[in-house]
Amino acid sequence: MTPEAMPSLRSQVRDAVEAAWQIARTELTPADGAPAAEPVTIERPADAARGDFASATALRLAKPYRRAPLQLAQAIAAHVVTTATDPNSPIASVEVAPPGFLNIRLSDGVLAAATGRILADPATWGRVTVAKPERINVEFVSANPTGPLHIGNARGAFTGDLLCRVLSAAGHTVTREYYFNDFGSQVKNLGASVLAIRQGCDLPEDGYRGDYVYEMEKEMPAAVLTEAEQPGEEPSWTVGRWASEQVRSGIEASLEHLGCHFDVWRSESTLHKDGWVAKAIERLKAAGDVYEEDGAVVFRSTKFGDDKDRVILRSTGDSAPTYFAADIGYLVEKFSRGYQRIVFIWGEDHHGYVARVKAAAESLGFDRDQVQMILTAWVRFVRDGKEISMSKRSGDFITLDELLGEIGVDAARWFFASRAPSSGIDFDIELAKKQSAENPVYYVQYAHARIASILRKAEESGMKLPAAGDPRLTELLAGVLPGAPEALLARQIVRLPEIVEDAAAEEETLGITAYATDLATTFHAFYRDARVIDADEPDRSAARLALIAATKITLANALGLLGITAPEQM
RNA sequence: GCGCCCGUAGCUCAGUGGAUAGAGCGCCAGGUUGCGGACCUGGAGGUCGUGGGUUCGAGUCCCGCCGGGCGCGCCA
Known part of the structure; x- marks a missing residue:
């Protein structure tokens, strides 16, 4: 390995x-x-x-x-x-x-040794191993598949992805998970909306009316309609399931485009079908933490610090489980896969759910700290000073794909990576477009490309670095490290592992963006003060080449932690 | 009303109880006979919302107040 x-x-x-x-x-x-x-x-x-x-x-x-x-x-x-x-x-x-x-x-010795190690093994440079590596499940985005992702989903997507990258780099084993609802009435509404368009009727009051609904209607295969017309289930459900799967795979494509990959896509209906919800309710009952009230089954979450108890089986209709009951089933299912920690990235509007989910975990016999919620503050999207409302039903929203077409994935990633999840953001679309050209991400990428250019030039002129592991390399570096430009650059390079330690401990990537910017600044100063390619000073040139090669690796790995590309030229 | 989050430079944001509160953008003034000027150097700009408290030391911790956001469903 x-x-x-x-x-x-x-x-x-x-x-x-x-x-x-x-x-x-x-x-x-x-x-x-x-x-x-x-x-x-x-x-x-x-x-x-x-x-x-x-x-x-x-x-x-x-x-x-x-x-x-x-x-x-x-x-x-x-x-x-x-x-x-x-x-x-x-x-x-x-x-x-x-x-x-x-x-x-x-000491110069440890700086030289560290630099040599970077060149010998670039891939693991910056990776650390925390004292107690864990198996961690991180669930994020989890937007319902009733419409494309809009810009309001961006923060959750990037925050979750960044967290996963950082936790992995710190030695944890991470599963990236997306939970979607294909069980609730919204799916039926989506299907009813598609059907209404097909039949030329008015859209239902609470139907979906975005452009994507009309497009799906056009693309709907005849077989779906045939199946919907079979006796038994209502047609809206059949069409809705088909439509939501279309939307879901579109969401997956958008997320991959953002560099956000998911390992597991889990649907609410499979949780019910596979018996996890029923199993969870049994376990709460066995723990003595449920009671009946007015015909409903209620979880005594107040026992574990919640404000009020929560219904898990409704009194109305067919005693259907609530959404929260499915959450508890999901918790049981996730823990059955052997995770030590289960993380949720939620918008801060969900903070009221923290207590009940932790309560459920505790009743199920887990430590409440094994369940962790990271709440992302609201992003207020603004254009021309006016807030943009985001409603899938009205079809009035800006999709994530549209936004990224305007400002670019690298710039958007940097924007979110350099802000604490808990800080509220006003995101002015026009300002963001203007500023994306001045985004610090390009400053960092420029440093990387500049080094690549010097290395190319060195190779053309026949200069070579000592092979990785060659003891001469350490010797050459030690010879040059007392010099001010080299000393400053080497000291900045070797910080990467501690930056990763801090990012993993704090579960934030702010420090990485700040570090990458500092390293780029230090390199630009080095470039100014120290000529790298100099045929008259072969030893010094070799040592400086080694230093900037290590800088390039460090910049690329820091950007990689953020899911941002490190271009060879720009 | 109750609970959670936030308030730091003109703007967007950093700042695990430690030394002179920082960065980017914007603004002002400079810089290249050489490896990429998307760069570099310097400058102006702060009652850290506010009033108390804790201590050797508070932007950071505690309490009150002011201002902003969010939540308090047998919805999902």
Whole structure:
């Protein structure tokens, strides 16, 4: 399989400081209470001139250990192993700065080694392995197949896709899942709408009237109509099922076009047919968490923190299960596939459902934290200062395909990747079109293409990089790293794994877009300050070529995490 | 009314309780006898909605208020 992911340099530094602290603490006693479980933290200093990493550990430990922070910092620093005593240490130096910070500098050796490793194994560069890899199911989009995806679905699609990419890169095993409803009355309405057009009648009051409905009517095979006219089921259902499958496969095509691939497409009707809903209700009953009221069967979700209990079997009609009952059945079905964690990407208008679904998970015997909801804030789509309403029934909406025709997939991906899911967005279509040309994504892609161009030029002039794994490579790099342009670029490149760690932990991709932009900026400055191709300085040229080749891989992998292309030229 | 989310530069947005609050866009002033000028350098621009509190330290945590969004179905 894939070679082992390299731990971030930050975690290596943390381990080194942690080891030093463990020695230093034997000379100290805590004042009272237990010391912090994770006393050593490592961060990036606000000012890069202070060093590669910083730690405020001594400041935090000062009180529990009743020591002056400065004194504690010195005690820790004294025990940190640096290259002075061990040439293999990643740390070149540790300095103590008032009021008690540790400022840490990486060694050229570890930078050279990391750069060499990037060239030797580009595919796994940036991948990390979290402490506890999990099997995770992520369900997103899940728009009902009654109409094409509109721009309101964009955020869920990108947020879910980005999350899956990041979780995978951090070592989790991820299944991407789409749930769609082919059981509710909307499907019948869709069918009735198609039939009404065919028969020249007025559309039903709550029918669908978008252009796509008329197109489906034209394309409907005769066989569908023949089947619909058979005795038994109402024709609207038969036609509706056919129509919704047309819509569903159109949705799938749109999503693939966006780079959002789904592993599993699951329909509500199969959950009922395969008995998962019934099974779930039995389990809730067995747990003693249901009761009957006014002829309905109710789940006692308040026992697990919900505001009110929820009906799962209706009192009306044929005691049909509610939509929520199907959700619970789905939960049972998903857990039966062995996932440790089940994630839902929902619009924030669904936040009221969080408590009941978590309650169901708990009643079923799972940990409520195994079920996780990520809520995306509302996107207000605006054109000329007016909000665009989005209604499938009225047919008044802008499809996702139309939007992406105007601003491009890479620009749209970057737009959503660089915003926290929880922040509300005003998306002005006209502004977005104008700004898409100035989207920072092109700045990053340009850096990548520029490097590709230099590498092509180098090859034409017969210059070659030392082969990956050649010890001469590390030697050449170490020779050049004391130089300022090289030192800055190398330090920026090697951060990728820690950026991925943070993105996976925070389940956001903001940090990746910021990092990619920083790396591009650092490269452009390097380009300005350091001539790469120089026949008079073959060793230096080779080392610089190696550095920019590693930069190119890092840019491509960072963009890849966002599902964005890294062009060789533009 | 109750609950959840949000309020940071002109605009769009960052900012795991740590050092002088940042980026992009926009605006102003500059930069190339050389590997891609879709680039680079510098500048202006902030009562972090507001009032208290917690502590060595608060944009960040707690409480109140103001403003905006969303939700409170035997719909899906």
